[in-house]
Amino acid sequence: MNLTHTTYDVLILGGGIAACATAIALKKNRPELKVLVVERKPRIKRNKGSMRIGESLSPQSFQYLQELGLWEAFQEQRFDRSYGTSAAWGSSQMYQNEFMLSPFGYGWNLDRKAFDDFMISEAIEKDVDITFNTQLGDYIEIDKTWEVCLHKNERVVRIQARFIVDATGKKAAFACSQGVIKEKVDSLVGAFRFYEFPLGHENTSQGILIESDVNGWWYSTHLARGRFLVAYMTDADIARETNLKNNVVFETELHATRHTGLRLIGAKPLGDVRLGAAHSQYLSTLATENWLAVGDAAMSYDPLSSMGMLKGLSSGLFGAYAVLDSLQGNNEGIQKYIHVMQSQWNSYMKKRHSYYLEEQRFSETPFWKRRASLPQNITNQSFKTTYHETSIA
Numbered sequence: 246m247n248l249t250h251t252t253y254d255v256l257i258l259g260g261g262i263a264a265c266a267t268a269i270a271l272k273k274n275r276p277e278l279k280v281l282v283v284e285r286k287p288r289i290k291r292n293k294g295s296m297r298i299g300e301s302l303s304p305q306s307f308q309y310l311q312e313l314g315l316w317e318a319f320q321e322q323r324f325d326r327s328y329g330t331s332a333a334w335g336s337s338q339m340y341q342n343e344f345m346l347s348p349f350g351y352g353w354n355l356d357r358k359a360f361d362d363f364m365i366s367e368a369i370e371k372d373v374d375i376t377f378n379t380q381l382g383d384y385i386e387i388d389k390t391w392e393v394c395l396h397k398n399e400r401v402v403r404i405q406a407r408f409i410v411d412a413t414g415k416k417a418a419f420a421c422s423q424g425v426i427k428e429k430v431d432s433l434v435g436a437f438r439f440y441e442f443p444l445g446h447e448n449t450s451q452g453i454l455i456e457s458d459v460n461g462w463w464y465s466t467h468l469a470r471g472r473f474l475v476a477y478m479t480d481a482d483i484a485r486e487t488n489l490k491n492n493v494v495f496e497t498e499l500h501a502t503r504h505t506g507l508r509l510i511g512a513k514p515l516g517d518v519r520l521g522a523a524h525s526q527y528l529s530t531l532a533t534e535n536w537l538a539v540g541d542a543a544m545s546y547d548p549l550s551s552m553g554m555l556k557g558l559s560s561g562l563f564g565a566y567a568v569l570d571s572l573q574g575n576n577e578g579i580q581k582y583i584h585v586m587q588s589q590w591n592s593y594m595k596k597r598h599s600y601y602l603e604e605q606r607f608s609e610t611p612f613w614k615r616r617a618s619l620p621q622n623i624t625n626q627s628f629k630t631t632y633h634e635t636s637i638a
């Protein structure tokens with residue numbers, strides 16, 4: 246652990262997009278702050294190891310990349326642009342949903358590991374300390390300061406921090422250790438597999454395609470270096486009952502589709518089908534006066550929205566403003582942060598509901614029935630009460 250200090254202003258747990266966005270925003274606004282990012286896994290290597298799912302960056306991200314001061318460096322990465330999605334949703338006919346009609350123009354089809362690595366490099370360049378392969382051990386709060394043990398291999402290092410940011414993704418590890426509840430609104434999972442097109446079999450299908458069916462929906466997209474990704478999104482119990490993680494079952498279902506299977510003709514699978522959690526959830530307490538959650542730790546969205554990374558960037562930015570206020574003894578930023586996040590969640594849930602309602606062909610099957618009921622708004626009451634009542638022993 247090569248830490249430059251033993252006392253930090255802000256300790257950020259997790260080393261994903263939301264963590265890096267928070268760290269970069271803190272340093273951009275107050276370069277003198279001491280910020281430490283602690284990631285439990287090794288550093289990502291762009292072109293090594295298994296590929297990472299979650300590559301569609303929505304056009305609105307432009308404004309947050311710009312606000313974080315990352316826009317020029319991001320452009321230099323030359324990620325593929327994406328001009329919209331095709332969908333067979335609500336009918337078997339395919340239609341185009343073009344970003345060109347949105348005020349932001351185009352989005353990006355990222356090499357996801359390269360983007361995550363880009364965010365880490367930018368944070369390091371801005372003088373953020375980052376330690377990989379490091380776990381949070383015991384911690385205690387004494388006189389508004391967190392005394393924290395960090396474990397790396399056999400080594401234990403003690404540090405102090407004035408504020409903690411939980412950016413540990415869906416785990417929300419720190420918030421949960423504080424007794425906060427993760428409120429799950431569904432049990433969506435994604436079964437996914439990567440493919441490549443051997444020489445002589447050129448991939449002619451570009452862009453993203455979404456295709457609904459009786460138990461969920463298919464997502465497929467081309468990736469950098471001639472690769473392709475296919476995912477099937479359904480509920481955990483349905484994935485289990487249909488044995489979807491089995492390669493043969495997955496391929497049989499895939500080739501029974503009307504559109505998605507056709508995109509894969511000539512493609513060779515790269516590894517087995519993998520299964521990952523993709524449910525929507527929010528935290529019963531998002532923040533208190535000396536910790537807050539950002540990104541998927543705060544709330545995670547259905548991949549249908551393609552808004553996970555956007556939320557990682559925006560919540561990192563807004564979260565950093567709240568932290569800056571709090572470090573100066575002003576809790577207004579935290580309250581504003583809670584308010585912004587709560588309204589984003591409520592508007593996300595409304596959009597999610599109306600989008601799923603557009604598919605009526607399978608409305609009697611469990612997957613679609615579960616999505617037809619009206620979402621509950623998170624009210625001011627639930628966020629504010631927890632904010633005022635929470636005290637960290």
Ligand SMILES: Cc1cc2nc3c(=O)[nH]c(=O)nc-3n(C[C@H](O)[C@H](O)[C@H](O)COP(=O)(O)OP(=O)(O)OC[C@H]3O[C@@H](n4cnc5c(N)ncnc54)[C@H](O)[C@@H]3O)c2cc1C
Nearest residue numbers: 259261262263285299300301413414418435540541553554
């Ligand atoms: C199937 C699927 C498809 C998706 N597709 C898209 C898409 O196309 N577009 C999009 O925008 N979003 C997509 N998403 C969502 C997107 O990937 C996430 O919203 C985004 O990665 C969240 O970033 P984050 O930094 O909050 O969390 P993460 O990326 O999950 O990062 C959290 C980090 O914290 C680390 N960590 C965990 N616990 C600890 C601990 N105790 N101590 C230290 N470190 C810890 C983890 O190792 C990880 O590196 C998809 C998600 C799924 C499941």
